[in-house]
Amino acid sequence: xxxxxxxxxxxxxxxxxxxxxxxxxxxxxxxxxxxxxxxxxxxxxxxxxxxxxxxxxxxxxxxxxxxxxxxxxxxxxxxxxxxxxxxxxxxxxxxxxxxxxxxxxxxxxxxxxxxxxxxxxxxxxxxxxxxxxxxxxxxxxxxxxxxxxxxxxxxxxxxxxxxxxxxxxxxxxxxxxxxxxxxxxxxxxxxxxxxxxxxxxxxxxxxxxxxxxxxxxxxxxxxxxxxxxxxxxxxxxxxxxxxxxxxxxxxxxxxxxxxxxxxxxxxxxxxxxxxxxxxxxxxxxxxxxxxxxxxxxxxxxxxxxxxxxxxxxxxxxxxxxxxxxxxxxxxxxxxxxxxxxxxxxxxxxxxxxxxxxxxxxxxxxxxxxxxxxxxxxxxxxxxxxxxxxxxxxxxxxxxxxxxxxxxxxxxxxxxxxxxxxxxxxxxxxxxxxxxxxxxxxxxxxxxxxxxxxxxxxx
Amino acid sequence: xxxxxxxxxxxxxxxxxxxxxxxxxxxxxxxxxxxxxxxxxxxxxxxxxxxxxxxxxxxxxxxxxxxxxxxxxxxxxxxxxxxxxxxxxxxxxxxxxxxxxxxxxxxxxxxxxxxxxxxxxxxxxxxxxxxxxxxxxxxxxxxxxxxxxxxxxxxxxxxxxxxxxxxxxxxxxxxxxxxxxxxxxxxxxxxxxxxxxxxxxxxxxxxxxxxxxxxxxxxxxxxxxxxxxxxxxxxxxxxxxxxxxxxxxxxxxxxxxxxxxxxxxxxxxxxxxxxxxxxxxxxxxxxxxxxxxxxxxxxxxxxxxxxxxxx
Numbered sequence: 127x128x129x130x131x132x133x134x135x136x137x138x139x140x141x142x143x144x145x146x147x148x149x150x151x152x153x154x155x156x157x158x159x160x161x162x163x164x165x166x167x168x169x170x171x172x173x174x175x176x177x178x179x180x181x182x183x184x185x186x187x188x189x190x191x192x193x194x195x196x197x198x199x200x201x202x203x204x205x206x207x208x209x210x211x212x213x214x215x216x217x218x219x220x221x222x223x224x225x226x227x228x229x230x231x232x233x234x235x236x237x238x239x240x241x242x243x244x245x246x247x248x249x250x251x252x253x254x255x256x257x258x259x260x261x262x263x264x265x266x267x268x269x270x271x272x273x274x275x276x277x278x279x280x281x282x283x284x285x286x287x288x289x290x291x292x293x294x295x296x297x298x299x300x301x302x303x304x305x306x307x308x309x310x311x312x313x314x315x316x317x318x319x320x321x322x323x324x325x326x327x328x329x330x331x332x333x334x335x336x337x338x339x340x341x342x343x344x345x346x347x348x349x350x351x352x353x354x355x356x357x358x359x360x361x362x363x364x365x366x367x368x369x370x371x372x373x374x375x376x377x378x379x380x381x382x383x384x385x386x387x388x389x390x391x392x393x394x395x396x397x398x399x400x401x402x403x404x405x406x407x408x409x410x411x412x413x414x415x416x417x418x419x420x421x422x423x424x425x426x427x428x429x430x431x432x433x434x435x436x437x438x439x440x441x442x443x444x445x446x447x448x449x450x451x452x453x454x455x456x457x458x459x460x461x462x463x464x465x466x467x468x469x470x471x472x473x474x475x476x477x478x479x480x481x482x483x484x485x486x487x488x489x490x491x492x493x494x495x496x497x498x499x500x501x502x503x504x505x506x507x508x509x510x511x512x513x514x515x516x517x518x519x520x521x522x523x524x525x526x527x528x529x530x531x532x533x534x535x536x537x538x539x540x541x542x543x544x545x546x547x548x549x550x551x552x553x554x555x556x557x558x559x560x561x562x563x564x565x566x567x568x569x570x571x572x573x574x575x576x577x578x579x580x581x582x583x584x
Numbered sequence: 585x586x587x588x589x590x591x592x593x594x595x596x597x598x599x600x601x602x603x604x605x606x607x608x609x610x611x612x613x614x615x616x617x618x619x620x621x622x623x624x625x626x627x628x629x630x631x632x633x634x635x636x637x638x639x640x641x642x643x644x645x646x647x648x649x650x651x652x653x654x655x656x657x658x659x660x661x662x663x664x665x666x667x668x669x670x671x672x673x674x675x676x677x678x679x680x681x682x683x684x685x686x687x688x689x690x691x692x693x694x695x696x697x698x699x700x701x702x703x704x705x706x707x708x709x710x711x712x713x714x715x716x717x718x719x720x721x722x723x724x725x726x727x728x729x730x731x732x733x734x735x736x737x738x739x740x741x742x743x744x745x746x747x748x749x750x751x752x753x754x755x756x757x758x759x760x761x762x763x764x765x766x767x768x769x770x771x772x773x774x775x776x777x778x779x780x781x782x783x784x785x786x787x788x789x790x791x792x793x794x795x796x797x798x799x800x801x802x803x804x805x806x807x808x809x810x811x812x813x814x815x816x817x818x819x820x821x822x823x824x825x826x827x828x829x830x831x832x833x834x835x836x837x838x839x840x841x842x843x844x845x846x847x848x849x850x851x852x853x854x855x856x857x858x859x860x861x862x863x864x865x866x867x868x869x870x871x872x873x874x875x876x877x878x879x880x881x882x883x884x885x886x887x888x889x890x891x892x893x894x895x
Contacts, residue, residue: 279629413692413709415799456800459832465825466809489803491796 274380275324277361282324284363285381286355289316290332290348290370304544311547312370319374323381326362328355332370346478348443349458356450369444371534371543372505375523375554379530385503389427393497396421400498400520403440405487418490429494432457435501437535438512438521441486443479444533445505453495460485502529508546511535525553644794646718650736651683652676652729653722655706657699658688659871665878668885669725675892676729682736683717685710697811698818704806707792708799717794721845724788726877727865728888732895734862740791740845743771750774750838756827757784763828765839775836776801778827779846781854781867785827787820788865789846797836804830849880857884 240248264270274280291309292301301309313329320327330351348367355365366381385392394400397407398421408421417424431453434446448454461481474480485492501507506523511534523532532550537543559567566584574582652673660666670686677684687709689702703722710720721736723729739745753767758780775798777791792798804826805819815821826833842848847857849866857864864884869877 411693413705413712415708415712415715418799453796453800456797456832459830460804463809463826464829465813466807469809469813484809488808491800491803 271321271324273324280324281382283326283359283361285323285366286326286328286359286362286364287316287320287366287368288328288330288351288355289313289368290351291329292331292333292370308544308547309370311551312373315374315377315551316368319377322377325381326359328358330354346462348478349461352448353458356454363450365448365450366504367443367446367448368531369533369535371537371547372445373532373534373547373550373554374530375506375532375550376528376530376558377554378558384530385433385499389430392503393427393430393433393499395423395425395430395497397436397498400436400500402436402438403483405483407493409490409493414490417494420494423494430497431495433497433499435499435503435505437501437505437507438515438518441479441483442501442505442533442535443476443482444535445531453491457485457492502527504531505533506531508532508534508537508550510537510541510546525557528557644718645716647716648677648681648683648714649717650677650680650719650721651685651710651714651717653685653703653706653710653720654687654725654727655702656686656688656725658690661688663878665881666725668881669728672728672888672892673723676732679732679892679895680735683710683714685713694811695808701806701811701819703787704802704819708802708806711794711798711802715794720792720794720798722790722792723863724865724867726867726869726881727789727863728881728884729863730857730884730888730891731860731862732892736791736862739862740777740840741774741793746771746774746777746838746840749840749844750777751840754839756834756837756839757824761828763834765837766835769835769838771838773836774838776833777838777840777845778823779840779842779844781842781846781848783817783853785820785824786842786846786854787823788867789863791845801833801836804833849884 240251243251264273275282277283289312291313316327319325328351330347332347332351352365352367356362364381364386397405401407408419410419423429431449431451432446433448435442448457461478466481466484470480470484471477474484486496499505501521502523506529507521509517509522512518512521523529534541534543534546534550537546571582571584574580654669654673656666656669673684673686676682685706687702687706689699692702692705692709694701694705703724707720707722710717714720719736719741721740747770750769750771751765752769753764755761756763756765775793775795779786779789792801805822807822810822810825811818813822815825827837828834842855843858843861845862846854847861847864848854849857849864853867866877866880869875869880871877
């Protein structure tokens with residue numbers, strides 16, 4: 127029998143014998159061939175192996191593994207109490223008299239010890255024990271994680287971070303080693319951050335997709351993925367969108383403490399505070415209600431449903447928050463509209479970002495529920511971005527202030543994404559060294575350098 | 585090998601079982617500190633969790649229940665026809681304690697869009713003027729309210745009534761839109777009540793429930809990009825567009841039989857008025873000439889006056 131091509135390796139390992147095995151893939155499952163054995167001509171490595179193991183191959187009529195007792199005898203006997211103190215040869219010599227070692231129960235010993243202690247020491251020991259127990263509970267067991275997660279304790283469940291991965295991937299270009307490295311670092315960074323604070327992390331695939339047969343709906347998937355995440359995490363209240371080229375520099379900041387516990391203090395709703403787009407605010411027109419005419423909406427933090435930062439050229443959707451609400455549903459629904467898209471898609475370079483600016487400019491119901499965050503709270507830029515006017519304290523990262531998140535916006539146009547990511551990663555590690563590392567590197571290594579003139583890495 | 589005899593049992597067993605261990609027993613005098621401790625722990629948890637702080641939006645008290653909105657085109661303001669329309673609206677509102685907003689299209693800056701867009705702004709204006717109203721009824725200028733007894737909040741928007749009348753699972757824009765009205769919509773969830781005539785969705789008479797949704801809907805409808813798009817029938821086609829493309833709007837929409845709020849004087853464009861209908865509209869009537877609005881309306885002018893004076 128000649129074959130037109132060599133047979134492929136079979137999943138079970140080994141190599142099927144093509145000349146002998148005519149009927150199929152070369153793999154024969156044990157069940158199928160149990161009775162036939164070699165008689166049906168299928169001699170394969172697998173069948174041979176199984177046969178030699180005695181798993182199958184002959185009709186089973188063995189006395190092994192039959193019945194309850196035979197199967198469980200070993201287990202039963204091993205759990206029976208044993209009285210063989212002297213059974214082990216090595217100890218027989220020592221235990222000549224057959225005397226048992228004293229076995230005082232643990233509780234008894236503790237009680238005896240506490241009886242020996244004075245009252246003062248008892249209290250001290252109790253306090254110490256409580257501290258130890260707390261430490262164990264909170265930092266060794268996952269209790270800390272669950273505490274931070276639970277919505278009525280730490281509230282971590284209420285936050286979902288969406289990380290946009292694989293931007294422009296798919297049909298547009300292949301990812302190189304650097305892109306993979308960026309993605310890996312960025313994802314790991316977010317994963318660590320979310321697991322530390324008990325948030326949810328949703329990584330979405332942003333590879334270019336078609337929504338309708340006739341159009342590329344590039345980068346509008348933001349809307350779809352936010353909507354999906356609200357559905358997937360029913361306990362989520364806030365969704366934090368993060369672009370791939372971001373890095374959480376200070377993982378020790380929780381979102382609650384950093385922003386949401388005192389929302390009104392951090393946000394500004396009057397865009398005139400920082401208004402690179404020169405949007406006239408508040409709206410005018412005597413047909414509008416007072417909330418729409420007021421520069422700060424109704425002023426209550428409860429009415430804020432969208433929080434985003436502004437960079438030097440307007441809204442920045444590289445890092446922003448949306449809250450689960452009817453308002454958000456409406457925004458997500460209205461954000462992409464075919465009539466607006468048809469008229470504006472040539473002008474809207476930044477697609478959904480421009481569309482949002484358009485909505486904000488023209489529609490009062492958007493304005494009264496949108497708030498802005500000073501950019502450096504969640505979206506500091508490296509010096510390369512927005513660099514036309516030099517360094518701006520409102521925009522650019524400053525390590526002395528320990529900015530929360532850095533966004534390497536626009537690094538794919540002529541800058542070195544991976545280089546920036548790497549530097550910020552190392553800087554973040556450096557800034558967040560633990561006391562022991564600080565002691566080694568800032569004290570011992572320096573002293574050593576002064577004494578011997580040699581730099582050491584400890 | 586022999587064992588000592590077991591101790592002889594007492595013939596009077598102790599009345600209570602002896603305490604099995606000296607651990608894990610809570611004496612009564614221990615209860616208090618335990619309770620205090622538990623309370624303290626709970627208190628701490630409550631303190632750190634901070635509790636839920638969310639409040640809903642402002643509550644709409646429903647006074648007045650309905651606001652009737654009409655925008656006048658401002659061409660023949662002093663004609664008896666326009667005056668009778670104003671009177672018609674005011675008397676109806678007075679009878680039920682409703683509010684009215686009777687404005688002129690020229691009151692609003694539409695930035696060059698067709699004047700028919702002014703109805704959207706006027707509705708927004710009505711919300712501003714009557715923030716506590718429950719429903720807003722927009723009725724075109726060329727229309728009379730014929731039945732003074734029908735109350736909008738019961739006859740149109742009443743929850744069970746609405747569930748009976750609304751047309752379910754029906755193409756939004758007849759005859760062939762693939763977008764259909766919801767099949768399972770509760771009367772209480774409806775925010776917008778529309779009708780269809782022979783040409784499609786009719787924007788001559790519609791009812792909105794006041795609230796955040798209303799603001800969203802009106803602002804969206806009034807989007808400058810829709811106004812600049814040159815829809816053939818301006819705001820009516822823009823309405824058809826948003827209703828079909830945006831599920832947050834479709835899911836709040838009920839389409840009711842045309843004569844519920846939008847009967848026409850003739851049957852050329854839609855269903856014809858019959859006695860007892862709440863209102864009659866004169867669509868496509870012109871300013872002057874044989875088919876002028878004043879002429880068409882003459883027939884109804886007397887009728888509404890008599891029925892209102894009887895009421």
